[in-house]
Amino acid sequence: MSDRQPAGPMTFEEFRGVVAHELAVEERLVVEGASFEDDLFADSIRLVELLLRLSQRGITIPMEEAWSVRTVGEAYKVYARHAGASGAKPGASR
């Protein structure tokens, strides 16, 4: 997976692929309801690293919202809102 900035807002399928890659977990575990902490075993260190790596890819999740996010679906909604992809829905694929 490249570190290029995405050309447009990512679909949820693309987003979960990036999250799976950055957290080094199986993509099948990265579902809408998956909890970063309980299901993907991401402590605050891994969440900070995930935020930083997403940011390097041009995927911005603002700090003031990042720490209230619990699940992959919530993270995607925050991302989508700020990326102007509010029409994209978790579960939708390209």
Place this chain on the structure above:
Amino acid sequence: MKVTVIGATGHVGTYLVPLLVEAGHEVTAVSRGSREPYAPHAAWQRVRRVSVDREAAEGDGSFGRTIAALEGEAVIDMICFTPRSLGLLVDALRGRVQHLLVCGTIWIHGPSTRVPLREEDALNPFGQYGIDKLAMTRLAEAETRRGGLAATVIHPGHIVGPGWAPLNPEGHFDPEVFRRIARGEEILIPNLGMETVHHVHAEDVARLFVAALHCWSAAAGESFHAVSDGAVTLRGYAEAMYRRSGRESRARYLGWEEWKRRHADEQAGAAWDHIAHSPSCSMEKARRLLGFSPRWSSLDAVEQAVGWLAARDYRC
């Protein structure tokens, strides 16, 4: 320079604020209430005092804005405990502050592997406190690296000074242990007493913050241990404290399970946390990059704190 200190009346702030004033800085001291510092100092009369409840202010989103509005050119945050808190503060201060200095902990290392530990050595924290402080450190490093707000994290050991109970040779904070030592009575040390603790005088932590503030180019994006020149084993610590009390050592050694059975949960939890980490950290990086050396040895720092305790009949 205008410097804002958050958590200004705590253990380190008690020394830090006077040092900053004496160095010619214009200091704004932020604290939750009107609590006085642990030791009085005339310099506090030249400090602007501001009362902010961080938890409440973070809750309504006003904390970062409030700190930014104080217009410090540098901000020293002694009471930041989560990456969320740090992230919110960094977002509010980016582009408005030259340097953010944050208090971390040597617990970011987790259990010691090689000793003395250097800042770049094993970072495998356990427990929420150490994990969150390492996450904060990562955030601070990345923020500086990408050209945002220049940040420095100072990682103290067990902070000691007159005004509160120091970590004792049993590995917890019950001041009664020091009373027993002073009377030449028995204390109980876990295992063989070969696990280590690493104290630091609050004044040395404060001096290191000032050194980092004054060496912006060397400190930006870096983190530094803040400990005495050498850790002590619990055995060495106990024997030295008996000796300094003019007593023969009556330290007795018990295997962990037996030791735990004889102590309250609070003491056992604290002792386990300390011996499981067994810190022994290097100060070489601060010496090399900032020209900083601690003035207080572990034992001298503890002795001063115990003198304060003894004058109060070992009650905090």
